[in-house]
Amino acid sequence: MARFVFITGGVVSSLGKGLASAALGALLQARGYSVRLRKLDPYLNVDPGTMSPFEHGEVFVTDDGAETDLDLGHYERFTGVAARNTDSISSGRVYSTVLEKERRGDYLGKTIQVIPHVTNEIKDFIAIGEDEVDFMLCEIGGTVGDIEGLPFFEAIRQFSHERDRGQCLFMHLTLLPYLAASGELKTKPTQHSVKELQSIGIAPDILVCRSEHPIPEKEREKLALFCNVRPDSVIAAYDLDSIYDAPLAYHKEGLDQAVLDTFGIAPAPQPKLGVWEDVSDRVHNYEGEVRIAIVGKYIQLEDAYKSIKEALMHGGMANRVKVRVDWVDAEVFDREDAAPHLEGYHAILVPGGFGERGTEGKIKAAQFAREKKIPYLGICLGMQMAVIEAARNLAGLVDAGSEEFDHEAGKKRFTPVVYHLKEWVQGSHKVKRSETDDKGGTMRLGAYKAKLLEGSKVAEVYGTTTIEERHRHRYEVDIQYKEELEKNGLIFSGMSPDGKLPEIVEVKDHPWFIGVQFHPELKSKPFAPHPLFRDFVRAAKDNSRLV
Known part of the structure; x- marks a missing residue:
């Protein structure tokens, strides 16, 4: 039977609940326990799949095809535990399920209310898979006091009372602001935040306090006294040079020990932190630097490419180099030559995206990388733009384009090198889609296998000819142009098992030019x-010696 840790936030948003949850999960693993982390979000979207990256950052995709909050990416990167569809829920999904049950008559004519029907649905979700792990860590999105979050807070309050004493723990993350004029850390916002929690029946067992300055013992004692927690359960969370220092930093502050003490686990197993010591060493002790340009359309919000940035850092750690990422607006290339903006970079990455905006700029970036022999990684749309570029400039299909945006622009005559996928095989069954389907959850989502061409660059990189990667897209490269493109140097080095869907392309006689239809960044971890x-980073490192 799992022990449950509920992580809530107060005072302000964006304090790092997801990172604190992930770091705690890693520390519990280091002590030999199994963990699972999940996220409960109060917004009314069924999932973040239809939300703009400017609204919510990237959409993290699980193996089983769930479109989830980016915090699940943190969970996977820190614990290595693959997230599932059952690890992410929103108010929209809860209400949708409740209303579906009401329409079917499952409630036998009863009046449907937030309590008990909505809260029961949330509690049922929390309990899924509880027999599989030692600890279940559940992060509640938003901030205490938000009206939309009240059903979730009420649900976890009920859940803790229905379970055996000592089976649930509440960890509250708050802010201790520093007033420079008086030279003081102020505890009052945290006190009010805890009071708000207590007013809805939840008493935190552990306080995690974000602070830019050391927390004096006097303030710790004050927080413990007024917030009704033990002094050793007031945990400082300071700003870090790298998020991958978080497990060691939280361990130093005693977070994992405070959790075990609260659950009455004694004697506690000693943690084995060698993995995180090595990760921290690789982050801070590097032997060089590479500059990589990410040519995208959502560069104003770096969280839109969160997993890509982290995966590049992981690649740097593996090669003992610091990866300096520069964000380059793809739309600039619609008006200007790409060369002045891309010269001097050791590698170029073009990520995924949706819609026409910035696509011609991405095509120019792919052309620049191909012609100048600069390492190039195209992901999802980045692969499709590389194929269109090769079709236009190598195979002579000058009007090559994509159904995704060319028809939107009113272009009557173009060669659809990229088309809307209407049918594919998922596992043992066939999936069908049309352009008029709802947008949410209708893409090719989740893990799919691919076969790699023996002797190809990607087969060498992976060290195998069979892989499985996560997808999130509606459009595919048309296989009918494969022969013509391969004659002109663009090799289709990865295909779906049935040979119908291109998964990977690479340019022949190029140091490193690979495009992938899937999202490899979603499975990368620091360790x-x-x-x-x-x-890719190795290739950038080799190129840096030549520039």
């Missing part, structure tokens, strides 16, 4: 860098 990112 296990993804092979593509590891080798």
Whole structure:
């Protein structure tokens, strides 16, 4: 039977609940326990799949095809535990399920209310898979006091009372602001935040306090007294040079010990932190630097490419180099030559995206990398733009384009090198889609296998000819142009098992030019860098010696 840790936030948002949850999960693993982390989000979207990256950052995709909050990426990167569809839920998904049950008559004519029907649905979700792990860590999105979050807070309050004493723990993350004029850390916002929690029946067992300055013992005692927690359960969370220092930093502050003490686990197993000591060493002790340009359309919000940035860092750690990422707006190339903006970079990465905006700029970036022999990694749309570029400039299909945006622009005549995928095989069954389907959850989502061409660059990188990667897209490269493109130097080095869907392309006689239809960044971890990112950064490192 799992022990449950509920992580809540107060005072302000964006304090790092997801990172604190992930770091705690890693520390519990280091002590020999099994963990699972999940996220409960109060927004009314069924999932973040239809949300703009400017609204919510990237959408993290699980093996089983769930579109989830980016915090699940933190969970996977820190614990290595593959997230599932059952690890992410929103108010929209809860209410949708409740209303579906009401329409079917499952409630036998009863009046449907937030309590008990919505809260029961949340509690049922929390309990899924509880027999599989030692600890279940559940992060509640938003901030205490938000009206939309009240059903979740009420649900975890009920859940803790229905369970055996000592089976649930509440950890509250708050802010201790520093007033320079008086030279003081102020505890009052935290006191009010805890009071808000207590007013809805939840008493935190552990306080994690974000602070830019050391917390004096006097303030710790004050927080313990007024917030009704033990002094050793007031945990400082300071700003860090790298998020991958978090497990060691939280261990030093005693977070994992405070959790075990609260659950009455004694004697506690000693942690084995060698993995995180090595990760921290690789982050801070590097032997060089590479500059990589990410040519994208959502560069104003770096969280839109969160997993890509982290995967590049993992690749740098594997190669003992610091990866300096520069964000380059793809739309600039619609008006200007790409060369002045891309010269001097050791590698170029073009990520995924949706819609027409910035696509011609991405095509120019792929052309620049191909012609100048600069290492190039195209992901999802980045692969499709590389194929269109090769079709136009190598195979002579000057009007090559994509159904995704060319028809939107009113272009009547173009060669659809990239088309809307209407049918594919998922596992043992066939999936069908049309352009008029709802947008949410209708893409090719989740893990799919691919076969790699023996002797190809990607087969060398992976060290195998069979892989499985996560997808999130509606459009595919048309296989009918494969022969013509391969004659002109663009090799289709990875295909779906049935040979119908291109998964990977690479340019012949190029130091490192690979495009992938899937999202390899979603499976990269600091202690296990993804092979593509590891080798991409290696290629950038080799190129840096030539520039």
